[in-house]
Structures are given as structure tokens and as C-alpha cells.
Amino acid sequence: MNVSVGLTERQSAVEVDLTGTFTDASGKPYTSGRYRFTSEVTLTPSDLASCAFALDEVAIGIGFHWERKERQVFRGALRLVKREAGLTVINDVSLEEYVTSVISSEMSASCPLELLKAHAVISRSWLWFPKANPAPFKRGQRLNSHEILRWYGREAHPDFDVCADDHCQRYQGITKLFSPGAAEAVRATAGEFLRYHGAICDARFSKCCGGMTERYATAWEDQDIPYLRSVYDGPAQSRAYSPETWIRSNPPAYCNTDDSELLSRVLPGFDQETRDFFRWKVAYTPEELADLIRSRLAVDLGPIREVQPLARGPSGRIYRLKITGERDHVTVGKELEIRRALSRTHLYSSAFVVDKESGRFVLRGAGWGHGVGLCQIGAAVMANEGKTYTDILQHYYRGTAVSV
Numbered sequence: 566m567n568v569s570v571g572l573t574e575r576q577s578a579v580e581v582d583l584t585g586t587f588t589d590a591s592g593k594p595y596t597s598g599r600y601r602f603t604s605e606v607t608l609t610p611s612d613l614a615s616c617a618f619a620l621d622e623v624a625i626g627i628g629f630h631w632e633r634k635e636r637q638v639f640r641g642a643l644r645l646v647k648r649e650a651g652l653t654v655i656n657d658v659s660l661e662e663y664v665t666s667v668i669s670s671e672m673s674a675s676c677p678l679e680l681l682k683a684h685a686v687i688s689r690s691w692l693w694f695p696k697a698n699p700a701p702f703k704r705g706q707r708l709n710s711h712e713i714l715r716w717y718g719r720e721a722h723p724d725f726d727v728c729a730d731d732h733c734q735r736y737q738g739i740t741k742l743f744s745p746g747a748a749e750a751v752r753a754t755a756g757e758f759l760r761y762h763g764a765i766c767d768a769r770f771s772k773c774c775g776g777m778t779e780r781y782a783t784a785w786e787d788q789d790i791p792y793l794r795s796v797y798d799g800p801a802q803s804r805a806y807s808p809e810t811w812i813r814s815n816p817p818a819y820c821n822t823d824d825s826e827l828l829s830r831v832l833p834g835f836d837q838e839t840r841d842f843f844r845w846k847v848a849y850t851p852e853e854l855a856d857l858i859r860s861r862l863a864v865d866l867g868p869i870r871e872v873q874p875l876a877r878g879p880s881g882r883i884y885r886l887k888i889t890g891e892r893d894h895v896t897v898g899k900e901l902e903i904r905r906a907l908s909r910t911h912l913y914s915s916a917f918v919v920d921k922e923s924g925r926f927v928l929r930g931a932g933w934g935h936g937v938g939l940c941q942i943g944a945a946v947m948a949n950e951g952k953t954y955t956d957i958l959q960h961y962y963r964g965t966a967v968s969v
């Protein structure tokens with residue numbers, strides 16, 4: 566089982582450092598050293614374990630507030646594909662090695678083992694689901710002069726299975742040493758998938774649900790997936806909330822943790838810059854908001870007068886938001902488009918309430934990411950409390966089972 570991972574695109578030339586000997590399609594050897602390519606090539610390692618290639622300046626976190634460039638090292642084959650915009654750089658790697666790398670990249674080496682095991686199962690399932698269900702993902706777009714309704718499917722990558730960035734799953738090859746924990750988690754769950762009535766699940770996950778997970782249709786097409794419904798992210802929910810009071814409250818959910826020792830064990834170093842993910846706040850003047858809307862959505866509403874949630878999912882995430890300015894109005898959805906519209910990078914989530922204070926719009930929000938499926942922070946807390954990986958998976962994905 567091999568996975569093709571898109572590392573970068575639109576390159577006029579690609580410089581690569583090889584360790585060990587690779588061969589191209591014609592059998593020509595490339596020994597250790599630095600090479601520069603401006604056309605298509607496939608380099609296959611002579612030995613899977615000892616050969617590696619390194620690329621400088623791989624962008625990670627593209628468009629997010631943690632965007633940066635890093636030198637990264639990969640095992641497996643290197644494939645350059647020529648497209649109109651330039652060269653696409655692809656890494657062909659085995660599924661189990663891909664999963665080990667993703668877990669090493671997404672989660673810190675000292676994570677609780679049961680969390681790493683849960684993550685191994687969902688990474689494998691999430692990756693394999695589209696291969697088992699060809700073309701179930703439709704990008705959606707409904708546009709008229711006063712409404713923008715968009716969501717993004719996984720058909721975004723015609724030339725490879727997954728990109729290496731947070732859009733799919735963060736993959737950094739062997740840049741970081743595989744942690745013993747990640748390797749053990751992959752071995753202990755070898756070949757295991759999350760299944761619903763036997764079929765491999767579309768195992769969505771996000772950083773922090775905010776106390777309540779979200780249903781699939783708030784982020785993607787209007788469809789209910791039985792194992793991706795909203796669940797309270799705690800042992801038992803004591804009272805019912807309206808979305809507004811929910812977001813303003815501080816419920817005792819699994820992911821409502823200030824255990825900084827656990828968080829630093831779970832989140833890779835750069836994510837620790839973000840600590841206010843359970844409940845957060847941002848503020849804009851009407852002019853700042855108008856500038857954002859103009860640059861992000863290419864519509865000129867004039868200074869903003871009103872920001873009005875029209876529809877919310879069960880976690881409080883807004884999927885239709887009406888923004889009214891002095892000149893015009895627009896309605897935006899779904900959750901990712903709202904997060905893109907209201908921030909220079911990405912708003913943490915679309916679960917927010919809007920208050921007007923001293924002439925400014927104050928957005929008070931909950932959670933980080935789309936909130937559908939497993940909540941990574943909540944799952945970490947569950948694992949730390951001694952829950953097993955199957956307990957964790959069955960909490961977030963109701964009615965599922967884990968099997969090979």
C-alpha cells in the first residue's frame with residue numbers, strides 16, 4: 566500500500582540533496598549529493614531504509630498563522646511532475662511509514678501512547694477512505710451577488726493522494742526522528758481501520774471542538790454521516806445550552822484543559838504559540854472589517870454595520886453569516902469560508918458570538934478547527950485519564966468499531 570504525497574507545487578526548479586544512491590526511470594544512478602532539476606524525473610531509492618532526500622524551504626501551515634518554511638527530509642521515491650504552473654514535487658511512500666510520519670509531525674513524541682494509537686487508526690482510515698469510495702467529495706459553491714457559499718473537498722489534488730500540509734495531514738517525512746511512541750503506536754495498530762458497519766470511515770478530526778463536536782454538514786456538503794454527528798466532549802452533559810450561552814460559558818469538557826504539561830506533550834512546538842483555543846476573542850473596527858471583507862472576498866460593503874449569524878450547527882459553529890455594510894450586504898458560508906473572510910490568516914473557528922463594544926466588533930469564540938469528528942485536545946485528555954484508543958474512537962465516532 567503506497568501513498569503519493571504532494572510536497573510543493575509551482576516550482577520552476579527543484580534543488581534536492583540526496584543521501585544514498587537513487588536511480589531514474591532509465592536506470593541512471595544519482596549518488597549522494599546536490600542536484601537541480603528543471604524537468605520531470607522519478608528517483609527511486611536503491612535502499613528504502615537508508616536512502617533519503619532533502620528539500621530546502623518547504624512551506625508548512627500555508628495561509629495559517631503559523632506559516633513558515635523549513636528544510637525537510639524524506640524517504641521513499643521522489644517524483645517531479647511538470648504542470649503548466651511549474652513542477653509538482655511528489656513523495657511516494659508506504660502507508661505505514663506515512664502514518665508514522667504524520668503522527669510524529671502532528672503530535673509530540675511524548676504524547677500518551679493511547680492517543681498515538683487512536684491517531685494512527687484515524688490517519689490510516691482518513692487516508693484510505695477516498696480510495697475505497699471513489700469521488701465522494703464534491704467541492705461546493707453557490708454564488709450570487711449577495712451570497713457566497715463554499716466548501717472544499719478532497720478532489721483538490723488530481724496529481725497525488727494528499728498534500729503534506731494541514732489542508733490534508735501535516736507530513737514532514739523523516740525531518741523529525743520517528744518517536745519510539747509513534748512507531749510503537751503504528752506497529753500496535755498495524756493495518757487497523759475505523760469502520761462503520763464494516764466500511765472504512767471518513768475519520769475527520771480537528772484540534773479542539775470547543776466542548777461539543779460539530780456535524781459533517783456544517784463544514785461540507787449537506788449530508789448526515791451517522792458517525793460524524795455532534796457529541797458533547799465530556800463524560801456526560803449536565804444541561805442544555807443555546808449556542809450563544811454555550812459559547813459564552815466555560816463547560817467542563819475534555820478539551821477545556823489548562824494542563825500545560827499535557828498540552829506541551831501533545832502539541833508540536835510551534836502550536837504552543839496558540840494556547841487560547843478553547844475560548845478566544847478578537848476585535849475589529851468597522852473599517853478593519855470592511856478591509857478584510859474587501860481583500861478576502863473581493864466585495865466592497867463599505868464600513869460594516871452589522872455581523873449577523875443566520876445558521877449554526879450544534880457546536881455553535883456558524884455556517885451562514887450575514888455581513889451588512891453601509892453600501893451593501895453579503896451572506897457567507899460554510900464554516901471555512903467564514904473563517905477565511907474574518908481574519909488575515911484563519912479565524913480559529915466559526916463558533917463565535919458578536920458583541921459591539923465601544924464602536925468595535927468583538928468576536929468571542931470557541932474551539933479551533935471545524936470541530937467534526939475527533940477532538941485532538943479532548944482525546945489527549947482522555948488518554949491521559951487512562952482511556953484506551955478504542956474508548957476514545959468510540960466516544961468521538963459513535964457506532965464505529967476498530968478492525969483490520
Ligand SMILES: [Zn+2]
Nearest residue numbers: 727728732733
Ligand atoms: Zn491537501
Ligand SMILES: [Zn+2]
Nearest residue numbers: 774820940943
Ligand atoms: Zn473537544
